Amino acid sequence: MLVEVLGSINMDIVTAVEALPRPGETVTATDLAQFPGGKGANQAIAAARLGAKTRFIGAVGADEYGARLRQYLADNAVDIGALVTKKTHPTGQAYISVAASGENAIVVVPGANHALRADELPESIANQPRVSLTQYETPLAVIDAHWSGTPSDTEIRIVNAAPAVPDGRALFDRAHFIIVNEVEIACYASEASQPSNFVEMIDQARTLLTRHDQYVIVTIGAKGAIVVSATDWYRVESKRAKVVDTTGAGDCFCGALAAALSQGKKLREAITFANAAAAISVGRRGAGPSIPTLSDMREFGAF
Ligand code: RIB
Numbered sequence: 001m002l003v004e005v006l007g008s009i010n011m012d013i014v015t016a017v018e019a020l021p022r023p024g025e026t027v028t029a030t031d032l033a034q035f036p037g038g039k040g041a042n043q044a045i046a047a048a049r050l051g052a053k054t055r056f057i058g059a060v061g062a063d064e065y066g067a068r069l070r071q072y073l074a075d076n077a078v079d080i081g082a083l084v085t086k087k088t089h090p091t092g093q094a095y096i097s098v099a100a101s102g103e104n105a106i107v108v109v110p111g112a113n114h115a116l117r118a119d120e121l122p123e124s125i126a127n128q129p130r131v132s133l134t135q136y137e138t139p140l141a142v143i144d145a146h147w148s149g150t151p152s153d154t155e156i157r158i159v160n161a162a163p164a165v166p167d168g169r170a171l172f173d174r175a176h177f178i179i180v181n182e183v184e185i186a187c188y189a190s191e192a193s194q195p196s197n198f199v200e201m202i203d204q205a206r207t208l209l210t211r212h213d214q215y216v217i218v219t220i221g222a223k224g225a226i227v228v229s230a231t232d233w234y235r236v237e238s239k240r241a242k243v244v245d246t247t248g249a250g251d252c253f254c255g256a257l258a259a260a261l262s263q264g265k266k267l268r269e270a271i272t273f274a275n276a277a278a279a280i281s282v283g284r285r286g287a288g289p290s291i292p293t294l295s296d297m298r299e300f301g302a303f
Contacts, residue, residue: 001154001262002130003047005255006057006121006146007040008113008137009073009083010092011065012247012287020099029097035286036072037094038113039135039162042248042287046255046277047133048078049293052262055079057122057146058138059112065091066112072288082122089115092137102243102282108163113137118145129154131258135251136165147174156261160254161188173210179217179254180208201226202233217257217271219250224275227267236271239301241279248287253278255291276302 015029036045040058048054056078060066062085069091073080089112098104118141132155134143143159151157151174159175161168164187172178182201186194189204205216205228216228224238256277260270277292280300284290297303 001052001156002128003044003052003054003255003258003262004057004130004132005040005044005047005054005258006132006134006138006143007043008038008092008108008110008135009036009041009056009058009060009069010038010094010108010113011035011069012037012094012096014096014098014247014286017097018100020097020103020105033286036069036288037096037248037286038069038092039137039160039251041069041073042251042291043133043135043160043255043258044073044078045076045288046252046291047259047262048076049291050256050259050273050277050297051294052131052259053079055082057082059084059086059089059116059120061085061089061091061112062087063091065093084112084116084120086112086115096247098245098247098285102246104245104247106247108137110137114139116142118142121146127152127154131156131158131262133158133160133254133258135160135162135254136168137163140165140167140171143171147171151176158254158258160250162250164188169208172208172214175214177215177217177257178208179219179250179257181219181250185216185218198226198235202228205233206230215267219253219278221246225253225271227271234268236268236275238275239279241283243282245285245290246282248290249278249282251287252281252291273297273302276300
């Protein structure tokens with residue numbers, strides 16, 4: 001099965017800091033680097049590095065970052081036939097600070113990502129078996145057009161509803177799997193604070209379900225992920241890993257999950273695989289560069 005990712009692609013401008021600045025505070029960075037990123041591109045890279053035939057649908061600007069990111073996807077064997085170049089908008093950028101603890105704070109400047117239009121989407125490949133994966137750094141109207149119509153029996157749709165965009169709830173009905181983290185789930189469940197235990201998390205997750213054949217997957221960092229359906233739930237634990245930089249770990253999870261499902265793995269096994277990929281990624285710097293290959297996964301003991 002093909003993995004098709006509709007999503008964002010950014011150049012990440014990353015500062016390393018001892019601690020993230022508080023409002024009004026100035027801190028001094030110990031390092032500055034550029035890494036390829038964007039939730040969509042990170043997920044496509046993860047799927048491709050983990051063995052899936054992958055195509056990316058998105059937009060870059062007609063600038064140096066756009067050219068570098070286009071080459072980066074191609075070098076990682078991602079099909080870029082549906083990557084649009086916008087002359088009117090610059091390539092997306094993300095300004096990221098990473099603390100010594102591995103935590104981050106991110107400000108995204110969407111640029112070309114938000115300029116992608118529904119009429120620029122590639123011809124539908126309705127009958128091709130595929131895992132279709134998207135996130136919310138792309139205009140909701142474009143995702144709506146991409147997922148118009150009922151999926152065929154050989155299409156698996158996954159939405160990683162990140163960042164939290166309240167109107168994005170309207171698209172949950174189109175997906176088989178909804179992936180959120182603990183902050184995003186509270187936003188979609190209209191709760192003031194994130195769940196403090198599994199019971200609250202399951203309750204919040206169930207408010208996102210619109211059908212009986214759907215699953216909400218909540219990523220919970222080092223604790224793994226929980227899977228919630230209308231009638232059942234379970235947790236899939238993750239191996240402990242050292243934390244250097246958590247940027248893109250959620251994306252790595254989503255792309256790895258898509259790759260595993262595209263290769264016919266059952267859900268629990270696919271989540272174990274995705275947890276392992278994310279655990280490797282948090283031990284390395286950068287979003288794109290931190291994503292493991294199959295040989296990294298073998299070395300980690302993922303299979
Ligand atoms: O999820 C991490 C990603 O979010 C970064 O690579 C950044 O570009 C933003 O899209």
